[in-house]
Amino acid sequence: MIGIVSYGAYVPYHRLERKKMAQAFGDRPSSGEKAVANFDEDSVSMGVNAALDCLAGFDEKSVDCLMFATTTAPYDEKQSTATMAAALDLKPSIRTAEITGSLRASASGLLAAVDAVASGAGSALVVTADCRLGAPQGANEQWFGDGGAAFLIGQGKDVIAHVTAAYSHTHEHIGSWRSRGDAFVRSWEERFVQNIYGETVAASVRGVLEQSGLAPADFAKVVIAGPAPRAQWSAAAKLGFRKEQCQDTLAETIGMAGTAHAPMMLAAALETANPGDRILYVSYGEGSDAIVFEVTDAIRQLPARRGISGHLEPKNSELLYHHYLKWRGILPTEPARRPDTPRPSVTAMYRNYEQNLGLYGSKCLACGTPQFPQQRVCTRCQAKDRMEAYRFYGKPAKVATFTIDHLAASPAPPTVFAVVDFAGGGRMLCEVTDCDPHEMRIGMEVEMTFRRLYQAGGIHNYFWKAKPKRQPGGKGTEGES
Amino acid sequence: MSKKGITDRVAVIGMGCTRFAEHWDKSAEDLLVEAAYEAFADAGVEPTDIDACWLGTFASGLSGLTLSGPLKTQYLPVTRVENMCATGSEAFRNACYAVASGAYDMVLAIGVEKLKDSGFSGLAVHEPPSDGTAPGITAPAAFSFLAPAYFAKYGLDEQTGKEVLARIAWKNHRNGSLNPKAQYCSEVPMESILKSPMVAAPLGIMDCSGVADGAAAAILVRTEDAHKYRKDPMYVKALAIAAGPGDGRLTQDFDFTSITENVRAAKEAYRQAGITHPRKQIDMAEVHDCFTPTELIIYEDLGFSERGQAWKDVLNGVFDLEGELPVNPDGGLKSFGHPIGASGLRMLYEMYLQLQGRAGKRQLPNPKIGLTHNLGGFPWQCVSFLSIVGKELS
Known part of the structure; x- marks a missing residue:
């Protein structure tokens, strides 16, 4: 049977407390906080980092199909899946699709992946991430959060959650929308939307229950997408689900991450699921998809991954509202008195995509020295053209030395640069992100994270940065000396 | 060869x-x-x-x-x-x-x-088209890597380290105060140098050369x-330049306490000029003090100080105008200013004036052999130039 073989998730390090947004306008504060993509993150980078979590321990070359679901793709014209495939080191012969324009996109991706496997693909990777904007002082701004999730769909004994039934229902209505040129999501009156929402999810849930012969009581968990944090509870209750069956909406800790939101809840549900559990997954957009998952014994064998829980702590909740506005480009600020960043050379990017997106350096076949960036003549033994590709991603790494640059132009100065030494050889001079300059230490352990360096001339330039390696659930950094 | x-x-x-x-x-x-x-x-x-x-x-x-x-x-x-x-x-x-x-x-x-x-403070350079992934590190930040690495290797606490660097800036400003052609011809108290706003920790603005x-x-x-x-012409005794292959950013051997290009260029220049004991045989030097830790490292790379000892020589005034080996008598890049293309010739200009006894208030007593050292690039990869010039034919 076909189903989920592996899952992963990504939540940005930074959180914005809702009371800070409210306080900025003298409004009544809402509870909790939302996850906020750093200035160097977007849906593509968050999707890649979620997919890396999902693929940990799996052979990335066995993936036959990559689907990316988002409503906030960086380009209107130019697919992001090729960028992601290169960053994930997938094989060139994969089939790719970017599914956009709807909060249902991720469910469409999951179902398309199931269909792809049913029609012969060995495995299909579904990645979803979102980074939506609500206008300042609005409810959307309060509740939208950023993040991503990824699922490897396949079949056979490694499946941890079979797809046993699925039912789709399409129903035209306009609940929330964003037209070309709009920066912010618009929403229709809440009471109307909640009403239509209830009808829509009811149609798909009743359909799948009828098809599968199951009743609400047969499910350990229901993962239900919704237009607002509390709308989900009442919709689930009306369908006959008890409150304890409802998967936590993540509204208090992460916020609602667009089309990635229900998949992130699904990842969280899988983290605590036991063999034999049934999970009902319900999407919502211009219609709804209901999918029944049955958890198998194989879930016990899946190696530990970060998932959602591993991203909840450590975090930085010190982010200020105006910094968030600056990062998202909502608040124009005085530019640094430095030259504008020129657009990158697309030709040079084309030559170097394996290196820059896949984090491939070269390793000398004569003397064994790994080097980044790739070299033709070995820096140690000067052997010419005797290099093999060498991937630096995943190698343990430590800070050899670092600096805190107050002069470099950045949306979040000062910029931390470090010389990073990798276990097994090789070093990289790169930016350090998601860090407090005060926590930097020589000898500190770091890991590489995929980021968007900048956008210039309409071109988004993705690359890798180091970030402090933090123990999931812990507070500090590792390897301090 | x-x-x-x-x-x-x-x-x-x-x-x-x-x-x-x-x-x-x-x-x-x-x-x-x-x-x-x-x-x-x-x-x-x-x-x-x-x-x-x-x-x-x-x-x-x-x-x-x-x-x-x-x-x-x-x-x-x-x-x-x-x-x-x-x-x-x-x-x-x-x-x-x-x-x-x-x-x-x-x-x-x-x-x-x-x-x-x-319209920018600091350097603003137009790079050739590239894939744009090279880290956008500024020059002071690139050279600031030298300071913590040196402090850690030789056991200097942060306060002592900062004072050593400030002492270098203080000396160069003091020399520059005696030079009417310098960008900043005034002394700067140690306290102001130590308290100057941070540019790239531990370097403050007063650890940086003047942009001129x-x-x-x-x-x-x-x-x-x-x-x-x-x-009274000035004779050219030695010319050397070493362009580095860049192994400093590629391999883990490079520890940011020495710039290999400096060592190689110095070795070649000393060979040409027959210098075997640079601290004794060289009467004065103009070196590339783009940032204070660069000058500290140069003392050791050029053999003016033993490894790990330059910081003590700095505090002991060895490189002051009245010291054993005066360095940057005209104020250096720090105080004289650093218009990139002119700086190497400016260093030779000071040697020329000193050898001819025309250096005014900062004139050294009868120097005969001078050295200039000029560096372009970053600590992990640069071109390093040395010249040795003299008053007499050997």
Whole structure:
């Protein structure tokens, strides 16, 4: 049977407390906080980092199909899946699709992946991430959060959650929308939307229950997408689900991450699921998809991954509202008195995509020295053209030395640069992100994270940065000396 | 590989140098004309006596036309060279070889930079098109890597380390205060240096060289012709430049407490000039103090101090104007200012004045051998230039 073989998730390090947004306008504060993509993150980078979590321990070359679901793709014209495939080191012969324009996109991706496997693909990777904007002082701004999730769909004994039934229902209505040129999501009156929402999810849930012969009581968990944090509870209750069956909406800790939101809840549900559990997954957009998952014994064998829980702590909740506005480009600020960043050379990017997106350096076949960036003549033994590709991603790494640059132009100065030494050889001079300059230490352990360096001339330039390696659930950094 | 060098075959018979400053009222053309005509007058030659020119500029103009236009040289060969912050030295080095080869009898080496038209503080460079993934690290941040690495290796606590660096800046400002052509001709108290705003920790703004406009020029002939023009020419004893392969950023061997290019260039220059004990045999030096830790490392790379000892020599005043080996008597990049393409020739200008006894209030007692060191690039990959110049033929 076909189903989920592996899952992963990504939540940005930074959180914005809702009371800070409210306080900025003298409004009544809402509870909790939302996850906020750093200035160097977007849906593509968050999707890649979620997919890396999902693929940990799996052979990335066995993936036959990559689907990316988002409503906030960086380009209107130019697919992001090729960028992601290169960053994930997938094989060139994969089939790719970017599914956009709807909060249902991720469910469409999951179902398309199931269909792809049913029609012969060995495995299909579904990645979803979102980074939506609500206008300042609005409810959307309060509740939208950023993040991503990824699922490897396949079949056979490694499946941890079979797809046993699925039912789709399409129903035209306009609940929330964003037209070309709009920066912010618009929403229709809440009471109307909640009403239509209830009808829509009811149609798909009743359909799948009828098809599968199951009743609400047969499910350990229901993962239900919704237009607002509390709308989900009442919709689930009306369908006959008890409150304890409802998967936590993540509204208090992460916020609602667009089309990635229900998949992130699904990842969280899988983290605590036991063999034999049934999970009902319900999407919502211009219609709804209901999918029944049955958890198998194989879930016990899946190696530990970060998932959602591993991203909840450590975090930085010190982010200020105006910094968030600056990062998202909502608040124009005085530019640094430095030259504008020129657009990158697309030709040079084309030559170097394996290196820059896949984090491939070269390793000398004569003397064994790994080097980044790739070299033709070995820096140690000067052997010419005797290099093999060498991937630096995943190698343990430590800070050899670092600096805190107050002069470099950045949306979040000062910029931390470090010389990073990798276990097994090789070093990289790169930016350090998601860090407090005060926590930097020589000898500190770091890991590489995929980021968007900048956008210039309409071109988004993705690359890798180091970030402090933090123990999931812990507070500090590792390897301090 | 034979490296014969051209020891004592080339002499400097005239030099000129503009004041290094924020010249809001002067263009690169103005600065070139000023430096060149000061050198012509100093040598007692006419512009028409020059056979060929070497122009160094980092980013203030393209090609030899940058010089031939303002000077109205009459269809002479003019070669523009660029080697980052060692550009001025590179113009001088190539001009020396041109004279030594016999291809030309009299050559002008000149360097210029007009930095203050950019609207930015610090350096603003237009890089060639690239994939844009190279880290956008600024020059002070790149050189700041040296400080914590040095402090850690030799057991200096942060406070002591900061004081050592400040002492270098203090010395260079004190020397510059005696130099009317320096960008900042005033002393700066240690306390102000230590408290200056952070640019790239642990470097404050007062650990950084002055960003200035300026030009400097030299007129070169073969040694046998020198006395036709003056009785006290400056002889070129050694010229060396080492361009690094960049292993500092590729392998883990490089520990940021020494710049290999400096060590290699010094070794070659010392070989050419027969220097075996640099601290004793060299009377004075102008070195590339782009940032204070760079000067600290240079002391050790050039053999002025034993490894791990330079910081003590700094605190003991070894490199002060009255010290055992005065370094940057004119104020250095720190106080004299650093118009990229001109700096290498400015260093030689100070050696020239000192050897001739024309250095005014900062005159050293009868120096005979001087050294200039000029570096372009980053600690992990750079070009490093050394010259050794002298008052007498050996």
